[in-house]
Amino acid sequence: xxxITQSPKYLFRKEGQNVTxxxxxxxxxxxxxxxxxxxxxxxxxxxxxxxVNDFQKGDIAEGYSVSREKKExxxxxxxxAQKNPTAFYLCxxxxxxxxxxxxxYFGPGTRLLVL
Amino acid sequence: GxxxxxxxxxxxxxxxAFLTINCTYTATGYPSLFxxxxxxxxxxxxxxxxxxxxxxGSNKGFEATYRKETTSFHLEKGSVQVxxxxxxxxxxxxxTGGGNKLTFGTGxxxxxxx
Numbered sequence: 001x002x003x004i005t006q007s008p009k010y011l012f013r014k015e016g017q018n019v020t021x022x023x024x025x026x027x028x029x030x031x032x033x034x035x036x037x038x039x040x041x042x043x044x045x046x047x048x049x050x051x052v053n054d055f056q057k058g059d060i061a062e063g064y065s066v067s068r069e070k071k072e073x074x075x076x077x078x079x080x081a082q083k084n085p086t087a088f089y090l091c092x093x094x095x096x097x098x099x100x101x102x103x104x105y106f107g108p109g110t111r112l113l114v115l
Numbered sequence: 116g117x118x119x120x121x122x123x124x125x126x127x128x129x130x131x132a133f134l135t136i137n138c139t140y141t142a143t144g145y146p147s148l149f150x151x152x153x154x155x156x157x158x159x160x161x162x163x164x165x166x167x168x169x170x171x172g173s174n175k176g177f178e179a180t181y182r183k184e185t186t187s188f189h190l191e192k193g194s195v196q197v198x199x200x201x202x203x204x205x206x207x208x209x210x211t212g213g214g215n216k217l218t219f220g221t222g223x224x225x226x227x228x229x
Contacts, residue, residue, distance in 0.1 A: 004158075042119075042204060042219040043159075058216070090158055100210050101147050101166040104217060106158035 002027045004107035006091050011112045013078065013085060021076045021110045023091035031097030032074035033104065036060060037088040046089075049074055050097040078112060086114050117142045119205050121220035128195055128227050136190040136223045138179075138205035146207040148172075148181055148188040149217065153202045162190075162203070195227045 004025045013019045025032065031050045035043040045058030049068040063082025068074055074093075078085045088111050092104040122137040140146065147166040151159040163172030168183035177192045188205060205220040 006158075040221055042221040043217075044219075045216055048216065092159075100208075101164055103161045103164070106151075106160070108158045109156075 004091060004093055004105060006089075006107040006110050008110060009108070011110055012115050013112060014115050016080045018077055018079050019112070021078070021089055021091075021112070023074045023076065023107060024072055025074075025091075025093045025105075025107075026072060027093055027105065028071075029093035029095055029105075030071065031094045032068070033092040033094075034058075034064075034066065034074070034076045035090045035092065037090060037109075043090065046076065048097070085112055087112060117146070117207060117209055117218045119207055119218055119220035121203075121205050121223050124202075124222075124224035126223060126225050128225070130197055130227055130229055131194045132227075134190070134192040134195045134199075134225065136203055136205075136225070138188045138190065138220060140186050140188065140205075140207050142186075142207055142209055144209045146209050148179075149206045149208070150177070150179055150188070150190050151204045151206060151219075153204065153222070155201070159204065195225070197227045197229060200225055200227045 007022045033048040034046040037043050044060050047066045049055035065077045090109045091107040094102045094104045118141045120139050149164045150162040152162045153159045163174040165172040165181035171180045179190045202222045202224045204222045206217045
């Protein structure tokens with residue numbers, strides 16, 4: 001079955017620690033995205049990538065970093081510079097990030113908690 | 116800038132009741148409009164979409180019509196079920212050089228009771 005997988009489901013971060021969230025897709029999609037979801041605030045875009053080895057900042061990129069070395073993978077690192085990292089993180093992908101009505105497909109999410 | 120406003124929840128209905136979740140938008144261009152649904156502990160799934168004015172998106176008994184004159188995309192269902200309990204997100208996308216970026220509303224929680 002094609003889809004998007006995110007791991008782990010829950011992740012705990014200690015103060016000053018960097019943590020990496022995994023996102024893998026086997027949909028053969030060119031475009032991938034990371035969103036952050038906080039209660040009562042909807043989803044906000046962190047980073048997105050339309051092609052391998054290229055990515056752009058979204059609306060709330062500070063304290064986060066990404067890489068896109070393979071088409072299938074788009075890992076997100078939450079750095080120690082992100083002072084309020086507790087949130088639900090959602091990865092998504094779409095065919096090419098160009099078409100007007102293009103659907104984004106979402107993974108099941110990773111919940112990050114700070115110890 | 117672009118923004119989406121949804122009615123606040125939670126919305127609590129009895130099974131078989133009629134559902135309306137209001138969504139209005141502000142956009143600098145001509146957006147495509149989407150409704151996504153999130154079941155507890157899961158990611159989002161596309162429910163329906165419309166890409167131009169007067170288009171009606173529909174799926175699983177839900178429908179929404181793109182109203183450019185009122186900048187609205189209200190979600191409706193004639194008879195809700197307990198299994199429809201979820202959070203519903205309205206979203207828009209403006210075609211720019213920056214890719215397929217979605218702007219989401221804050222979500223409306225729907226609770227359906229027997």
